[in-house]
Amino acid sequence: MTWEVVIGIETHVELRTESKMFCGCPVGFGAEPNTAVCPVCLGLPGALPVPNEKAIEWTMRLGLALDCDVTQQSLFHRKNYFYADMPKNYQISQFDFPLCVGGHLDVTTSDGDRRIGITRVHLEEDTGKSTHLGEGGRIGSSGGALVDFNRAGIPLMEVVSEPDIRTPEEARVYAQELRAVVLALGVSDARLEEGSMRFDANISLRSEGATELGVKVEVKNMNSLRSLQRALSHEIERQTKILDEGGAIAQETRHWDEEAGRTEAGRSKEEASDYRYFSEPDLVPLVVTDEVVAGLRSELPELPAQTGARFEAAGVDSIAARVLVGGSLGSLFDEAVVAGAAAPEVAKWLTGEVTAHLNREGADPPALSLDGAALAELIAMVEAGDLSSTAAKQVLEGVLTGEGQPRQVAEARDLIQIRDEEALAEAVAAVVAAHPEEMGRIADGDGKLIGFLVGQVMKATGGKADPRRVSELIRESS
Amino acid sequence: MSDPADLTIVEAAAALRSEDLTAVELLAAVRRRAAMTEANIHAYLTIDVEGAEASARAADDAFAGGEDRGPLQGIPIALKDNMVTRGLETTASSQILAGWHPPYDATVVTRLRDAGAVIVGKTNLDEFAMGSSTENSAYGTSRNPWDPERVPGGSSGGSAAAVAVGSALAALGSDTGGSVRQPASLCGVVGMKPTYGLVSRYGLIAFASSLDQIGPITRSVADALAVLQGISGHDPEDATSYRGELPDFGSQIDRGVEGLKIGVVSELSGEGTEPAVAAEFRTMLQRLEGAGAEIKELSLPSTAYALSAYYLIAPAECSANLARFDGVRFGLRLDGGTVEEMMGATRAAGFGPEVIRRILLGTYALSAGYYDAFYGQAQKVRTLVIDDFKQAYEQADVLVTPTSPTTAFKVGERTDDPLAMYLSDLCTIPSNLSGDPGISVPTGVDDAGLPIGFQVLAPALAEPLMFRVAQAVEDLAGFDARPTLASSEGAA
Numbered sequence: 001m002t003w004e005v006v007i008g009i010e011t012h013v014e015l016r017t018e019s020k021m022f023c024g025c026p027v028g029f030g031a032e033p034n035t036a037v038c039p040v041c042l043g044l045p046g047a048l049p050v051p052n053e054k055a056i057e058w059t060m061r062l063g064l065a066l067d068c069d070v071t072q073q074s075l076f077h078r079k080n081y082f083y084a085d086m087p088k089n090y091q092i093s094q095f096d097f098p099l100c101v102g103g104h105l106d107v108t109t110s111d112g113d114r115r116i117g118i119t120r121v122h123l124e125e126d127t128g129k130s131t132h133l134g135e136g137g138r139i140g141s142s143g144g145a146l147v148d149f150n151r152a153g154i155p156l157m158e159v160v161s162e163p164d165i166r167t168p169e170e171a172r173v174y175a176q177e178l179r180a181v182v183l184a185l186g187v188s189d190a191r192l193e194e195g196s197m198r199f200d201a202n203i204s205l206r207s208e209g210a211t212e213l214g215v216k217v218e219v220k221n222m223n224s225l226r227s228l229q230r231a232l233s234h235e236i237e238r239q240t241k242i243l244d245e246g247g248a249i250a251q252e253t254r255h256w257d258e259e260a261g262r263t264e265a266g267r268s269k270e271e272a273s274d275y276r277y278f279s280e281p282d283l284v285p286l287v288v289t290d291e292v293v294a295g296l297r298s299e300l301p302e303l304p305a306q307t308g309a310r311f312e313a314a315g316v317d318s319i320a321a322r323v324l325v326g327g328s329l330g331s332l333f334d335e336a337v338v339a340g341a342a343a344p345e346v347a348k349w350l351t352g353e354v355t356a357h358l359n360r361e362g363a364d365p366p367a368l369s370l371d372g373a374a375l376a377e378l379i380a381m382v383e384a385g386d387l388s389s390t391a392a393k394q395v396l397e398g399v400l401t402g403e404g405q406p407r408q409v410a411e412a413r414d415l416i417q418i419r420d421e422e423a424l425a426e427a428v429a430a431v432v433a434a435h436p437e438e439m440g441r442i443a444d445g446d447g448k449l450i451g452f453l454v455g456q457v458m459k460a461t462g463g464k465a466d467p468r469r470v471s472e473l474i475r476e477s478s
Numbered sequence: 479m480s481d482p483a484d485l486t487i488v489e490a491a492a493a494l495r496s497e498d499l500t501a502v503e504l505l506a507a508v509r510r511r512a513a514m515t516e517a518n519i520h521a522y523l524t525i526d527v528e529g530a531e532a533s534a535r536a537a538d539d540a541f542a543g544g545e546d547r548g549p550l551q552g553i554p555i556a557l558k559d560n561m562v563t564r565g566l567e568t569t570a571s572s573q574i575l576a577g578w579h580p581p582y583d584a585t586v587v588t589r590l591r592d593a594g595a596v597i598v599g600k601t602n603l604d605e606f607a608m609g610s611s612t613e614n615s616a617y618g619t620s621r622n623p624w625d626p627e628r629v630p631g632g633s634s635g636g637s638a639a640a641v642a643v644g645s646a647l648a649a650l651g652s653d654t655g656g657s658v659r660q661p662a663s664l665c666g667v668v669g670m671k672p673t674y675g676l677v678s679r680y681g682l683i684a685f686a687s688s689l690d691q692i693g694p695i696t697r698s699v700a701d702a703l704a705v706l707q708g709i710s711g712h713d714p715e716d717a718t719s720y721r722g723e724l725p726d727f728g729s730q731i732d733r734g735v736e737g738l739k740i741g742v743v744s745e746l747s748g749e750g751t752e753p754a755v756a757a758e759f760r761t762m763l764q765r766l767e768g769a770g771a772e773i774k775e776l777s778l779p780s781t782a783y784a785l786s787a788y789y790l791i792a793p794a795e796c797s798a799n800l801a802r803f804d805g806v807r808f809g810l811r812l813d814g815g816t817v818e819e820m821m822g823a824t825r826a827a828g829f830g831p832e833v834i835r836r837i838l839l840g841t842y843a844l845s846a847g848y849y850d851a852f853y854g855q856a857q858k859v860r861t862l863v864i865d866d867f868k869q870a871y872e873q874a875d876v877l878v879t880p881t882s883p884t885t886a887f888k889v890g891e892r893t894d895d896p897l898a899m900y901l902s903d904l905c906t907i908p909s910n911l912s913g914d915p916g917i918s919v920p921t922g923v924d925d926a927g928l929p930i931g932f933q934v935l936a937p938a939l940a941e942p943l944m945f946r947v948a949q950a951v952e953d954l955a956g957f958d959a960r961p962t963l964a965s966s967e968g969a970a
Contacts, residue, residue: 039582043802045575046562046584046681050717078798080844084817089801145817147806276844278853281688281795283717 003205003243005236006213007165011178013062013157013188014126014196015055020153021125022049022092027155029194033148041153043087048282051076055123055155056099056286058187060296062157063100063121065181065303070293074099074122076280081273085128085147093158095277098122099286105161105181106305107173108322116174117162128152157187163202163213168232172225175199176326179225180304183328192224199228204249205239215249219263221256231256235263304330314343323351327358328365335372341379349375353393357400369402378406385466391415418464427465428473431456442478450474482507483644484960487701490647491549494541501537501552504647505530505596508554512598512645515963520620521630521640523559524567525599530554533596540594549704551594556646558637559600560607560683561692563587570683571605571615574828575809584681585716586650586692586709593708598646601636605830606800607657607685609633610902613893614832621889622665623961624928628886631661631902637695638665643963648696648705654685655788656881656906658693659918663881663931666920666961668948669695670702671906673938674913675720677706678713684799686792687718689910699919699948703728706941725939730946736770738947741874745781746905751883754924759880762921762932765954766878766947776870776877780862784908787859789900790843791911794853796833797840803828835896863911871937876947879905881918881931905933914938917948921955929959 017027023040039047060070077095103118128149159178165171179197182190190197199222204214219235222228234256239249254263302310304325311321311333324333329350336346354375358365378396381387387395387410398409410416418424431453432439438449450471457470482490482504493499509525516522537552557563560570562580564587569575583591590597604614612620612635620635622628623643630639634651638661641649651658653671662669671693679690694705706727713719740763747759767773805811805824812827814820829837843852870877882902892899909916915938918931932951936944 039580042807044562044580044582044808045568045570045578045683045802046560046580047582048680048716048718050715080798080801082801082804082818082821084804084806084821087802087807088798089804090798149807274846276797276841276846276849278794278798278844278849281686281718282684 001244002208003240004208004210005166006163006204006206007171007232008163008202009161009165009171009174010200010202011159011161011175012198012200013159013182013190015058015155015157016188016196017052017054017058017155019052021052021055021123021155022153025153028150029196031150033146033150036150037152041087042149043089049092049280051283051286052155057296058185059099059121059123059157060288060293061185061300062159062182062187063103064293064297065185065300066100066103066105066118066121066159068100068103068118068121070100070288071097072288073097074286074288076283076286077277078280079124080276083127084145085130085149085152087128087149087152091124091127092280092283093124094122105174105177107170107177109167109169109173111167111170114164114166114170116164116170119160119162121157121159124156124158126151126154126156168229168236171201171232172229175225175228177304180326180328184301184304184307186301195223201228201232203232203235203239205236205243215251217249217251217263218253219256220253220266223258227256227258230261231263234261238263311343311347316343316347320347320351323355327355329354332365332368332370332372332375336375336379337372339373339376341376345379346375349379349396353396354400357397368400370396370399374399374405381406381410385419386410386416388417388463388466391417391463414462414464416464417466418461419466424465424469425473427457427461428470428477431460432474432477439478442474481511481644483511483647485647486698487549487553487647487696487704488698490553491551491704494552495546501534501541501596502531504552505534505554505598508598508645508647511643512640515623515643515645518621518626518963519623519639519643519645520618521601521636521643521645522556522599523569523571523602523617523636526563526566526597529566530596530598533591537594537596547592547594548708550590550708552596553647554596554598555590555705556598556601556637556640556649557587558603558607558634558649558651560603560652560685561586561650562681562683563597563600566600568600568683569617570607571603571612571617572803572828572830572833573616573810574803574824578809582681585678585713587681589709595708598640601634601640601649603636604633605833606683606796607633607652607654607690608796608832608836610656610660610899611887611889611892612636613889614830616830619889622886622928623963624666625886625926626963628888628928629664631664631882631886633657633661634669634695635661638662638667638669641665641667641695641697642961648694648701650692650705650709651695652682652685652690652692653906653910654689654691654792655910656903658695659906659916659931659933660882660902662695663918663920663933664886664929666923666929666957666959667695667697668699668702668917668919668952669693669931670706670917671909671915672706672710672941673720673915675718676710676724676915676939676941678716678719680713680715684795686795687799688795689788689792691910699917699945699952700731702917702948703731703945725942727941727945730942731949733946734769735766735947735950738771738876739774739874740766740771740947741774741776741870741877743778743781743870743877743879744775745778746879746908750901750904751880752885752924755880755883755885755930758922758924758930759932762951762955763878766950769950769954774874776873778863778866778870778908780859780866781908783859784863784911785900785904787856787863788903788907788911789839790852790856791860793836793840794843794856795840797837797844800829800833800837832896860911863908864913867908867912867914867937875936875943876940877935878947879933879935881905881933885924885926885928885930909935912938915941915944917944919948919951919955920957921951922957923959927959
């Protein structure tokens with residue numbers, strides 16, 4: 001039988017606000033454990049939450065960017081469950097009146113363009129972090145556990161997609177596009193490895209053409225876009241095999257094991273949860289006026305889809321445009337174009353050498369020692385014939401490793417092409433004189449030997465000659 | 479001069495300013511009274527000897543230096559032990575918080591300190607404010623200064639007993655279903671619950687967040703006004719704190735009741751009310767009428783369901799509020815093989831039976847499949863109660879009831895019958911559901927010499943009107959009896 005895959009994704013995004021969701025503690029990464037805490041985020045008796053208006057505003061911004069409706073009167077609820085790293089043993093979250101509802105995100109994959117529905121975008125608080133000591137990874141094992149509450153109370157947005165996703169690739173692209181939107185809005189650093197953006201996927205299979213959903217499995221612990229795609233591919237294989245053999249899928253949470261390349265069943269207690277949601281009595285309803293929504297909408301920056309369309313209009317092909325947007329290279333692109341470089345050429349460098357460098361180093365564009373003006377300078381040098389394309393790559397490498405601006409690097413590495421005709425003619429003449437036999441064969445029509453002689457001239461000039469011009473000069477000499 | 483421990487705030491404030499009395503002397507008098515009565519009354523869990531003395535000296539220095547921060551400067555005030563005090567043990571009368579020294583002050587504590595008040599210590603309560611007698615305290619029952627065989631009421635029983643006996647001039651209590659007004663009534667003092675949101679809850683260990691409100695317990699209506707003025711006002715640390723401009727609470731206090739329409743809630747002054755309480759209530763109605771008020775009988779039909787709704791909403795909220803007491807970060811921790819076992823063992827050992835009962839009730843009321851029938855239905859009743867009050871206030875300026883259907887009952891009398899205990903709060907609970915203010919004023923005693931309180935309820939933010947009627951009630955009652963224990967002879 002053919003099975004149709006149905007995937008929905010829940011995305012958690014830590015907001016990079018100055019302070020936490022319900023107290024004034026700083027939001028940061030890497031502080032000493034339990035130093036960014038106060039009575040509120042530690043859940044001490046008597047402490048009360050006060051909502052962070054910036055976090056509410058930023059959540060509405062994301063909602064609007066995803067074309068959601070902002071709920072005029074939304075509510076915070078308490079989600080009750082006991083967990084050692086959750087200070088109050090309830091999480092302040094949203095339930096039946098979330099901040100934003102009913103949007104969508106458009107994705108393009110090898111199967112074409114698709115629109116993925118966004119059910120809701122809501123706001124909640126993050127939990128602390130447990131570090132399990134001793135064997136087995138169980139909190140209660142003999143080694144015990146340590147809890148760091150620095151993360152507790154950091155504003156956390158949850159974006160829930162409709163079960164509209166059909167392939168692992170589409171899931172990855174959805175995640176990538178959503179991340180690009182978050183980055184464009186500047187509301188989070190959205191680092192997957194550090195967990196400031198986290199994806200959980202619900203996946204089920206149903207027979208082709210069926211309208212009812214199959215039994216869903218929640219897959220967690222995917223720390224990169226690649227592992228999201230891999231985990232879902234694995235899960236499809238696993239479920240297909242079970243269903244093909246006439247078995248039944250268990251509704252459960254499974255954890256992706258990156259090294260083993262498979263999902264594993266989590267502890268079953270999570271499935272039995274009854275969160276006993278009720279509206280948070282320590283907070284009042286969030287009332288959002290049309291004026292506020294209109295103001296936020298008018299202040300939205302250019303969104304990735306719009307940026308991509310603009311790049312294409314400037315002559316960049318669609319695949320390169322998506323790589324530029326998805327890789328956060330848009331502003332570098334704009335700077336280089338403003339500095340006078342041709343858009344397709346800029347795109348070629350950014351999606352080629354620069355992206356390769358970023359991937360090698362595992363770095364983000366803001367960390368680059370290359371700015372748009374430098375890239376434009378490099379491109380201009382190639383066009384002027386000052387650099388061969390090979391030399392230009394070496395110059396770029398020098399710029400990226402902090403050796404200086406392109407011309408500085410080219411000069412320091414002695415890579416500027418010889419443009420002095422006289423000097424070039426002398427070098428050619430010397431090679432021609434040293435190879436009379438070859439020149440004779442060229443004169444007899446053996447064109448292949450020109451390449452050999454060009455090579456000799458390049459060697460003699462230390463690679464700084466313009467090979468096209470050298471070739472012309474050799475032909476003229478024969 | 480009489481013993482300074484028996485002064486009202488207003489009297490003491492005058493004496494402190496006329497230099498007849500120093501704050502250090504006043505504190506010493508209150509502490510002498512505590513030393514004489516605590517063995518019998520057990521109003522306090524903690525007395526802050528050093529902190530109070532330092533505050534009293536600071537108040538005297540301020541007076542000497544011409545600095546006057548208002549009527550609370552130098553006044554010894556006690557705090558119910560569910561309000562956190564930096565560095566001073568705070569237990570909410572629970573074993574689960576034994577030995578906990580909070581790292582911060584509740585907003586009301588900060589405000590009292592800023593007003594120059596002297597915080598005497600922390601008073602006993604029913605564990606986590608759940609109860610009507612202080613018998614649910616993990617640290618022993620407080621006793622009624624009028625008859626130590628009897629309870630002082632609750633849950634702010636320690637605060638009411640301290641004010642009645644003179645081991646503080648005033649105290650703060652918290653009122654979730656009547657926990658300020660009922661013990662004030664049973665101890666013959668004034669107890670007031672402000673409009674929800676007028677006094678910050680930041681630092682009040684939550685029982686039921688949507689119902690909890692801190693209020694003053696004092697020896698006079700004017701004192702209640704002075705304390706309320708000191709502790710009320712917007713607090714950015716409490717998102718439910720009222721943001722608007724505060725009314726001038728005392729602006730009408732001297733105007734009397736002439737021309738006012740006073741509504742008598744028939745459902746709350748009939749069946750179940752002790753004859754002596756009912757008679758005392760009727761006497762006061764006649765006096766109010768004699769003073770020019772129009773008395774109108776009114777009905778609040780939904781109050782028949784208010785008690786039931788309260789006993790779903792309050793436990794539901796408490797089941798979440800008390801989840802944080804898990805042994806992980808503070809307070810009691812028992813060993814367990816897993817974190818879950820540690821939490822379970824800690825909570826089973828740390829909470830008393832009434833607290834456990836309410837957590838279970840609330841957990842059940844919020845559970846999938848039961849939510850609509852219990853918690854959801856209770857919220858609807860709450861809306862009906864609010865609507866009933868609104869309609870009633872279209873016909874009357876204020877509403878009045880007996881504060882408690884009975885006078886102080888004997889220790890142990892109701893401990894085996896939670897429902898009978900719950901009925902103690904029949905007349906006070908509706909205004910917690912509606913969020914409106916209420917005050918209990920002592921008007922007389924029953925045949926056994928036990929005090930009886932008269933309750934005045936007013937619409938939200940109508941404290942000026944409420945104080946006006948309460949002052950008239952106080953004046954008309956001329957109640958000046960004192961408990962036998964509130965004197966040096968009584969301490970024997």
